[in-house]
Amino acid sequence: MLEGKNPRLTLALALQEKARRARRNRLKYYKPYAKQREFHALGARCRERLFSAGNQLGKTFSGAYETAMHATGRYPDWWEGKTFDKATIGWAASVTGELTRDGVQRLLLGRPGLPAERGMAALPADAIKDVRPGTGIPNAVSQIVVRHGGGGDVQAGESVIGFRSYNQGREKFQSETLDYLWFDEEPPVDIYMEGLTRTNTTLGPVYLTFTPLMGMSQTVMRFLVEKAAGTSVVFMGIYDAGHYTKEQADTIVASYPEHEREARAFGKPVLGSGAVFPVPESEIIVTPFAVPDDWPRLCALDLGWDHPTAAVWLAHNLDADIVYLYDVYKRAKQIPAVHASAIKARGAWIPVAWPHDALQTQKDTGVPMRDTYRAEGLNMLPERTQFEDGSIGVEPGIQIMLNRMQTGRFKVFSSCEGWLEEYRLYHRKDGVIVKQMDDAIDASRGGIMSLRFAKTNTVSNFKRYRESWRS
Template sequence: MPSDLSSLLREHVVLMEELDRRRRTNLLAKYRPYTKQIEFHKAGAVYRERLFMAGNQLGKTLAGAAEAAMHLTGRYPDWWQGKRFSKPVVMIAGSESYELTRDGVQRLMVGPPMNEEDWGTGYLPKADIVDYTRRSGVSGALDSVTVRHVSGRVSTLLFKAYEQGRGKWQANTVDYVWFDEEPPEDVYLEGITRTNATGGSVTVTFTPLNGMSAVVQRYILPGEDKGALSRNVTTMTIDDAEHYSPEERQAIIDSYPPHEREARTKGVPTLGSGRIFPVSEESIRIDPFDIPKHWVQIGGLDFGWDHPFAATGCAWDRDADVFYITKVYREREATPIIHAAALKPWGAWLPWSWPHDGLQHDKGSGEQLAAQYRAQGLNLLPERATFDDGTNGVEAGLSDMLQRMQTGRFKVFSTCPQWFEEFRLYHRKDGKVVKEMDDLISASRYALMMKRFAKVKADSAAWKFSERKVI
């Protein structure tokens, strides 16, 4: 009997060791992304260029590695909604230097660089690593990895570094490029060039410590660049990192110098003195609550087509003079009938403030923009947004918003993440407001300017059966 027990114990140990080996050598099968990581992956089905801009240690590089491994192996999980390659791929992945590429990208893809016995414990399953070549001159660094694809053929992963310059990125035509950490503009453009012939994809994962650089601007402030429609940016803050407790989040935030906290915990490019609202996000963010019946409400519209159409729902506590942004809507390249259908559930009684370009006539129908939205059932105010004295200066509106933020009289519901995306990046260049990524901010400004016309929420039945007229 003792010998039988000993044999069973040995078998159990062997079984546990085998299960551990399989777990360690097939990390990809265990990948369970957070909400923001899923958003980043999903965008790949639509956009050719993607930026995952996030704070430090929030999972951006991990997401990049997991997706790269899926494309190289062709092993896509059931939940996958991102881009799929139907054949083996040639991929370039790199970072600032060969040492950083080795310790970041290579470590996550293959395993610990200094311990060859553990190669296969990264996101590339050990069973799918067919071969590799070493890079001379950098201990533990690889030059390439050959990966088995589900088709029976092989994919190729090439490791490169920005320090080589764009010239070293010119030789290959590839299907996929992954930049981990921000590349110089010339290297980034060369990466795009390498995918032109294949119609491939370019992804970038980094914390924006270089401020509003050329690469960041390419995504966030594209101006008249028509190629912007093929780009997408996903921003992940420490609040989106589901593996941290509130106490851990605060400890991490406190560990960084004040001037680096926005970039390192929220993935926000450093804007310095150019930031229009130099107040902390936490000072204006508030958890949602039911709006008291005696508070008045108003909506704000910002018309758009190439740049998004935006709308904000707002409430004003007149007694305390606190203005609240309670809900938001933002969508590009859609018609008034689509936007109106999305906004009418907010309430047919809700008065809407709108900007001067609502007076412009549509090139097709010849009808004013404002009139088109009225025709779709939105209760637009009869006149465009102005202050009490009839003026409508942008700077005056921004000054009012900032003063309210500084004195605790401007709050935004935490359920409005798109509003905070714009808030983090709203800035000036050469003293002038940069009119990019400001659609919800603008809609909020118009609503604040016209708060004198805000109304108490009407009873839906009373509104329906009363004689409805334009305010």
């Protein structure tokens, strides 16, 4: 044969065939980025997952490939997420029928209207048994019947992937019992809850992939504020995606309007003009480092019970006049002794600024919270948090923090996730700051107001200077 007489031709044909097979079974070659893989893995222990990512970073791609795995039962060796060993019934949904067709359908099945591309997306060609057309929208499909598994512990059968759109209304998300449900783009909360109900019998996974451009919607709040049991969130930013160079990513980030940048580039909810601190998170975060002994430090406390008691630790670089928030503590429904123990463990010598409500007496003891914390060994400041003139206004403290952020004089260690979570959500409604999930932010505002009381560790400094003198 010609192939046997021409090794180069034989090799070329073999490579061509290998490429053809790869195009017809892209699921086999799916290699997620670290954030995508983290999102998948959470499915093993969290029923509800949100993949909040920037634009064009691969969030819908991740949803499509996970859906293809649940439909086919073909899970890669590296897979740590939820698995099914039997045929499944699932839905994929988006905002409109057109967006469902052009987004989730395209990534599962191939480009609409091009039958030759069928099987050249997330669903392998040999797994696609039947494609049932939809109505009213050209090239849209209503269902895909998929061959599931076979061999090993995976039962053979036929899975069904159905398609829905939010503009069909909540009623279209009723009746069916589902093994899983994928929402691509943010759903209204009523549709999300109706969809979640479809998996109550199976307790199967419900996963969302979207860029949070609608701000603090009820759907977003379920994951970021309410943090309902069984929910989880993964944020993915442009620098987490391997298909952009840093220079390309920098250019893309700069091209976005400033009030949309956090959402479109980093997957953080847009607060727009309602953001209390309209400063990109990336401009205030720094990598943690060992705080020098000669930088004055201060701890600031915010009291709570149902909502957390919070404490933050600030270090002041006097030479550059930069304040670093280097640690945070948040815990709800615990007695003062528990909080005091955690605070002292970070340095009992550090002065503690405390809010005016610490002067309120406790119902069970009649003792002010300030005195209770003092009795527990905290180095409480003599007076409540206030400015030098005795005022305690919230807005002046906010403006000082904002000014420092805008001028590069307020930085936060990237390890302070409890504080950063609040920063992402801290916003105004009708001009008024929304008092919700703001405990660490309130503590840090008190710390900034009391910065003049920050102290260095004189014992530590004495020992250091003594050792220096001896050497």
